[in-house]
Amino acid sequence: MVRIRSFLLIFLCLLGYGGLAKGASGLAVNWGLQSTHPLPPDIVVRLLKDNGFNKVKLFEADPGALRALGRSGIQVMVGIPNDMLASLASAVANAEAWVQQNVSNYISSHGTDIRSVAIGNEPFLQDYKDQFVNTIFPALENIQAALIKAGLGKQVKATIPLNADVYRTDSGLPSGGYFRPELQNLMMNIIKFLQDNGGFLTINIYPFLSLQADPNFPKEYAFFNNTASPLVDGSVVYTNVYDANFDTLISALEKNGFGRMPVVVGEVGWPTDGDPSANIDNAKRFTQALVDRIVQGQGSPRRRTPPDVYIFSLVDEDHKSTLPGNFERHWGIFKYDGSIKYPLDMGNGRAIVAAKGVKYLAKQWCVMSPSAGVSDPNTLAQSITYACENGDCTSLGYGSSCGNLDAQSNASYAFNSYFQTMNQSKDACSFNNLAVITTVDPSKPPCLFEIMIDIRKQKASPSVYRSSAAKIEGMFAALIMGIVGSFI
Numbered sequence: 001m002v003r004i005r006s007f008l009l010i011f012l013c014l015l016g017y018g019g020l021a022k023g024a025s026g027l028a029v030n031w032g033l034q035s036t037h038p039l040p041p042d043i044v045v046r047l048l049k050d051n052g053f054n055k056v057k058l059f060e061a062d063p064g065a066l067r068a069l070g071r072s073g074i075q076v077m078v079g080i081p082n083d084m085l086a087s088l089a090s091a092v093a094n095a096e097a098w099v100q101q102n103v104s105n106y107i108s109s110h111g112t113d114i115r116s117v118a119i120g121n122e123p124f125l126q127d128y129k130d131q132f133v134n135t136i137f138p139a140l141e142n143i144q145a146a147l148i149k150a151g152l153g154k155q156v157k158a159t160i161p162l163n164a165d166v167y168r169t170d171s172g173l174p175s176g177g178y179f180r181p182e183l184q185n186l187m188m189n190i191i192k193f194l195q196d197n198g199g200f201l202t203i204n205i206y207p208f209l210s211l212q213a214d215p216n217f218p219k220e221y222a223f224f225n226n227t228a229s230p231l232v233d234g235s236v237v238y239t240n241v242y243d244a245n246f247d248t249l250i251s252a253l254e255k256n257g258f259g260r261m262p263v264v265v266g267e268v269g270w271p272t273d274g275d276p277s278a279n280i281d282n283a284k285r286f287t288q289a290l291v292d293r294i295v296q297g298q299g300s301p302r303r304r305t306p307p308d309v310y311i312f313s314l315v316d317e318d319h320k321s322t323l324p325g326n327f328e329r330h331w332g333i334f335k336y337d338g339s340i341k342y343p344l345d346m347g348n349g350r351a352i353v354a355a356k357g358v359k360y361l362a363k364q365w366c367v368m369s370p371s372a373g374v375s376d377p378n379t380l381a382q383s384i385t386y387a388c389e390n391g392d393c394t395s396l397g398y399g400s401s402c403g404n405l406d407a408q409s410n411a412s413y414a415f416n417s418y419f420q421t422m423n424q425s426k427d428a429c430s431f432n433n434l435a436v437i438t439t440v441d442p443s444k445p446p447c448l449f450e451i452m453i454d455i456r457k458q459k460a461s462p463s464v465y466r467s468s469a470a471k472i473e474g475m476f477a478a479l480i481m482g483i484v485g486s487f488i
Contacts (some may be wrong), residue, residue: 027294027346028055029333030267030313033062034320036392036421037453039338041068043355044314047338048074050353052346057266057310059121061102070110077159077310078102079118080143082132088119089138092145099146103156114156118266119143122163122204124183133183136160137190144197154198160190161202161266164245167252173233174244174302177251191258200262203249204312207241207286208270211277212325219277224289236301242268247302263303269312269333272341274326276399280446284342287311287333295347318392318421326394337453359454366419366429367412367449369436383431384414391417395447402447412442413449420452 031044039047041064048056049072057077058065069076080088080098088095099117106112119140123132144158166183169176179187194201207222220228221241231238238244246265253261270286271278290311299306316332335341338355346352387393393414395402402413415435422428429435443449 026054027052027291028057028308028310029053030057030059030310031065032059032313032315032317032320032331033065034317035315035336036319037336037455038458039315039336039355039358039453040455040458041065043338043357045069045072045074046357047334047353047355048072048314050356052350053314055115055308055310056314057118059118061098066102066106066112066114067110070106070112073113075113075115077116077118078114079161080120080139082120082123082128085120085123085132085135085139088142089135092142095139095142095146096149099143099150099152103147103152104150107152107155116157116159116200117143117147118159118161118202121161123160124166124180125163126165133186137186137193140190140193144193144199158194158197158199159202159264160194161204163204164206164249167249169248169251173231174236174238174247175233175251177248178255179252188256191253191256191261195258195261200264201249201253202264202266203246204267205242205245205265206268207245208277208327210241212275212327223282223286224293225285238301243300246300246307250300250302263307265307265309267310267312269331271327271330272332273330273401274322274328274394274397278327278330278399279401280342283333284344288344291344291346318394322394326397326400329392329394336450360451361420361424361454363441363451364424364437364439365412365442365449365451366415366424366435367438367442368408368415368434372434379432380411380434383434384411387414387418387431391419391421393417402444405444405447409442409444409447413447416442416449420450423452423454423456 029048031048041062044065045068054073055075055077056069057079059079060081061078066076066078084098088098103114103117107114120132120136123136140158140160144153147153147156147158165180166187167177167179169178191201193199211217211219211222218228220226224240224242226240228239231244233244236247238247246263249263250259253259253263268290270283272280272283290309294306294309297306311333313331313333315334315338316330316336318329318336320328322328333341333344333352334355337358337360340352340354344352391414394400396405396410396413397403402410405413411434415429415431419425419429419435419437426437429437441449
């Protein structure tokens with residue numbers, strides 16, 4: 001028990017990286033758009049409906065997504081990125097223009113059921129070094145004023161998605177929860193403002209991150225259906241870190257006179273690749289139990305009324321930053337193309353359903369040529385580096401789905417990732433004559449050499465990939481040198 005208590009404290013620190021009365025109903029999910037080849041929005045909306053999702057959260061006001069959600073019967077939370085906070089905080093006119101363009105327009109012209117606006121995303125992360133501390137509250141005030149002016153003050157609610165590092169517990173018990181001292185006054189202002197305007201607080205909770213970051217974390221405690229020793233907090237017993245974390249926030253709210261403040265879980269999920277703990281078995285175990293809780297209307301020990309819970313996330317995103325880890329691109333309960341990763345019961349025996357009507361590029365792959373010589377190892381290293389920088393190699397490496405490939409297959413995986421990202425352009429499979437195009441699938445399960453979605457006829461969208469991905473991390477550099485070394 002003492003050990004788990006200490007791990008709750010660690011969990012809250014590591015994360016520094018629905019109405020109360022009514023309760024939650026239906027399934028909710030995050031729809032991320034940081035993909036080089038995103039699914040067409042109309043296919044995504046059908047995917048949502050086929051699987052019983054009646055609420056969706058967008059991280060930005062993507063026109064294609066908001067139009068497709070029109071008259072769909074799906075409630076929408078639309079997000080505002082952190083890089084827009086300064087502009088919105090500087091003048092209420094800017095907020096009015098944003099609301100008119102991204103909220104009023106879609107409600108009136110497209111019938112999009114926008115219910116809330118998420119202002120910023122985890123703005124108090126300690127990694128941001130107070131970058132958004134002075135703009136988040138003024139941005140909230142201006143957006144709320146703009147919603148009221150547009151006649152949407154009662155229909156559309158405001159919120160701020162927060163990371164769980166805004167609250168702590170020195171005792172390791174949920175009952176010891178309090179807000180970070182340097183954020184106390186600001187948090188009180190935000191919470192009171194949200195409450196006064198009928199808004200709600202949004203919190204993101206990630207049991208996976210505590211397990212991923214600390215090898216001594218008790219793995220079982222990260223799951224709902226587990227064999228972990230419970231954490232006893234007075235008369236309350238906690239059997240998993242999710243409930244303990246959520247109730248730490250509830251305790252902090254109660255101590256400050258906001259015990260009835262509505263709270264929504266904005267993000268919670270489990271990735272399937274890019275880390276030893278990120279795999280199909282763990283993700284299925286966590287997500288199925290999470291869905292079961294939502295369907296059954298289960299709350300936490302301290303707040304029995306279930307909150308809205310937005311699963312993170314709908315589909316994999318191959319253009320997300322890998323700074324937190326390679327797993328960042330593998331949070332989806334579906335693959336990038338809407339195909340099923342693992343079976344799920346979405347409630348009442350309804351099986352998870354794959355996307356329909358997806359169009360793919362040709363059945364061809366780019367692989368390392370069997371006759372390729374490696375007289376110049378630097379050329380091979382540079383070619384793989386370039387492919388991984390501009391494609392997605394996050395499934396390579398220790399503990400990942402493609403972690404057991406031989407050196408040539410590793411190189412082929414990198415080449416094919418770039419080739420697919422570049423829409424199978426012939427020029428994208430040269431690599432100084434090291435690679436060739438093949439019609440024979442080089443996949444070696446569980447490692448799949450994917451064929452990308454054909455997006456060449458899709459209309460351009462602000463969220464569609466337009467530039468090379470971020471530089472690969474040091475782990476990729478080491479992997480590449482290992483691959484090259486195998487040829488020498």
